[in-house]
Amino acid sequence: MTNYYLTSIILSLFFSTTLAAQQMPIDFSESAENFSVWGLSTFAKRPSPTDSSNIVGEFFHGASAAEQGYFIDLTRPIDLNSQSTITLLFYAFDPNTHTVTLKLERGDNGNIQITNSISSQTTWSTMSFDFSTIGASGNYNRLTILIDNGNATPGTFLIDSIDDGSTPTNPNAIDVVYSDLVWSDEFDVDGAVNPTQWHHQTQVIIPGQGWANGELQHYTNRLVNSFVENGNLHIVAKRETHVDQGLTKEFTSARLNSKFAFTYGRVDVKAKLPLGNGTWPAIWTLGKNINERGAYWQTQGFGTTSWPACGEIDIMEHGLHAPNHTSSAIHTTSSSGSTVNSASQEISDVVNNYHVYSLNWSPNQRWLKNDIAKLLNLS
Numbered sequence: 001m002t003n004y005y006l007t008s009i010i011l012s013l014f015f016s017t018t019l020a021a022q023q024m025p026i027d028f029s030e031s032a033e034n035f036s037v038w039g040l041s042t043f044a045k046r047p048s049p050t051d052s053s054n055i056v057g058e059f060f061h062g063a064s065a066a067e068q069g070y071f072i073d074l075t076r077p078i079d080l081n082s083q084s085t086i087t088l089l090f091y092a093f094d095p096n097t098h099t100v101t102l103k104l105e106r107g108d109n110g111n112i113q114i115t116n117s118i119s120s121q122t123t124w125s126t127m128s129f130d131f132s133t134i135g136a137s138g139n140y141n142r143l144t145i146l147i148d149n150g151n152a153t154p155g156t157f158l159i160d161s162i163d164d165g166s167t168p169t170n171p172n173a174i175d176v177v178y179s180d181l182v183w184s185d186e187f188d189v190d191g192a193v194n195p196t197q198w199h200h201q202t203q204v205i206i207p208g209q210g211w212a213n214g215e216l217q218h219y220t221n222r223l224v225n226s227f228v229e230n231g232n233l234h235i236v237a238k239r240e241t242h243v244d245q246g247l248t249k250e251f252t253s254a255r256l257n258s259k260f261a262f263t264y265g266r267v268d269v270k271a272k273l274p275l276g277n278g279t280w281p282a283i284w285t286l287g288k289n290i291n292e293r294g295a296y297w298q299t300q301g302f303g304t305t306s307w308p309a310c311g312e313i314d315i316m317e318h319g320l321h322a323p324n325h326t327s328s329a330i331h332t333t334s335s336s337g338s339t340v341n342s343a344s345q346e347i348s349d350v351v352n353n354y355h356v357y358s359l360n361w362s363p364n365q366r367w368l369k370n371d372i373a374k375l376l377n378l379s
């Protein structure tokens, strides 16, 4: 028999799936500062010929007049309303005059571009692109570079310090720190789980079969599977033959839904976890609108939306990876099941150590973290 302690919070949520990318200015010192290419172009990073400690971008223009170029998608858009000029450093190995086109795409307005010429053999030269000269404004999320556009002569060029004048922000900073306590359970009254705070979800969600994810257990509302003792919620998975709803299962456990829903805020859950084959403790959230049989908000008339359109934020799961690797994930219509929006991390002895597993969900961020490190942010 394994004892473990967990809670689950159900909340409403909305979703977007933009993964963290890169922000201006770009000096190629960060691993994410990579340009994507199309056509015959290639991109690489290398030391500057004039300063081996400075990493710069190497842009190769292929031997074809076919469409080719380079682009990078930005986490934080270029804002032409506050700064209209973008500068960069350009380096060529040959004495010829070259054109550099800076194109801004995926923005508030249509795509815009400025082309300038330069000859800069074996020296770094500053190029300036003033988008106010073409009356451009608004925010743009993609920066595209074309070198010698339409020219069939191959060449290798270096670029560094692409700068729109903005101040970089720490992409790992939590933008809103929530500190007003609005709901909690410290599990300080021994006995049954507080029914004003918690709903036992026991009705199988797939009639005649059971639960999703190949779960072998029945979830029950019996004290043997969930109870409060010595300041802890205990959720107990047991090997026992149990018949319910016409289904015979060889294991039992408990699944609790909070009777509290919210949009934005922070959830902290302090817990110890079980270890061993077959255990899969989870602290997770589902949209309040999920139309899942027997789920608390479904029984209250809010179930309108199927998974994954209802959204799901998994604060902590254990058992999907190596022992002591807890994971976090977000499921949306664009990525669910084996979602790409997941991360795992080894932490120390999840069985004997309490760790705090957290979600910090602001209008612009959804951070999933534990007391050791931040795991995943979808902005």
Ligand SMILES: [Ca+2]
Binding pocket: 027, 028, 029, 054, 055, 056, 160, 161
């Ligand atoms: Ca650099």
